[in-house]
Amino acid sequence: xIYSKEVEGMxxxxxxxxxxxxxxxxxxxxxxxxxxxxxxxxxxxxGWCAPQQGACKxxxxxxxxxxxxxxxxxxxxxxxxxxxxxxxxxxxxxxLLEGLNTDLVCDAINTAYRELFLQIxxxxxxxxxxxxxxxxxxxxxxLGKNLRSQVGTMFATAAKGPRYLEMAExxxxxxxxNKENEIIGYEFVNLGKLMAxxxxxxxxxxxxxxxxLKGHYGQWDTAAKYIDPRKE
Numbered sequence: 045x046i047y048s049k050e051v052e053g054m055x056x057x058x059x060x061x062x063x064x065x066x067x068x069x070x071x072x073x074x075x076x077x078x079x080x081x082x083x084x085x086x087x088x089x090x091g092w093c094a095p096q097q098g099a100c101k102x103x104x105x106x107x108x109x110x111x112x113x114x115x116x117x118x119x120x121x122x123x124x125x126x127x128x129x130x131x132x133x134x135x136x137x138x139x140l141l142e143g144l145n146t147d148l149v150c151d152a153i154n155t156a157y158r159e160l161f162l163q164i165x166x167x168x169x170x171x172x173x174x175x176x177x178x179x180x181x182x183x184x185x186x187l188g189k190n191l192r193s194q195v196g197t198m199f200a201t202a203a204k205g206p207r208y209l210e211m212a213e214x215x216x217x218x219x220x221x222n223k224e225n226e227i228i229g230y231e232f233v234n235l236g237k238l239m240a241x242x243x244x245x246x247x248x249x250x251x252x253x254x255x256x257l258k259g260h261y262g263q264w265d266t267a268a269k270y271i272d273p274r275k276e
Contacts, residue, residue: 102222190236229262
């Protein structure tokens with residue numbers, strides 16, 4: 045250690061008691077975190093790129109300072125999907141600090157990681173008060189049975205009104221309107237179920253499978269008319 049002449053000329057003064065850092069909650073325990081290996085927890089975070097054209101939702105499961113699980117979801121920018129693919133390979137097995145100092149290709153993904161880092165190191169994780177945290181693989185619960193991101197896509201104009209394009213239930217094929225042309229329901233196809241059915245039934249016509257998997261929500265049967273939200 046190199047000291048300036050001013051410091052070298054000072055007399056030593058004892059600093060008193062040292063109590064360590066304030067403990068933070070981690071997986072059901074109060075931990076005085078001094079090193080990266082002292083950090084554990086699962087949490088979510090959201091990031092955005094500089095032009096705010098796209099966004100990323102990230103979930104990390106950290107055990108003893110090591111990223112054991114990463115879920116990277118993106119929306120709004122086609123290039124982000126490739127960045128997410130690379131980030132998923134880059135992050136796993138790294139320490140939490142290594143991940144912070146790693147280029148994750150996309151600004152939105154980097155920003156999401158930064159937000160997660162802050163939550164995790166300050167003891168603000170989803171598993172702060174959960175004994176032993178959550179097992180590796182827990183982030184898949186966010187995707188549901190068919191392992192697809194929960195995406196909602198709506199479009200509207202002052203001249204023509206709203207269009208439901210995709211809901212949590214699936215891809216919207218038709219929208220139900222009442223006599224006043226107000227939306228009272230919609231028809232959808234769950235794309236995860238559709239892909240599974242197509243793989244399991246290669247000899248059945250795709251159109252038949254689609255018809256079989258269609259579902260409805262709202263006052264579907266009492267509608268005055270039905271429209272294709274993408275064309276009508």
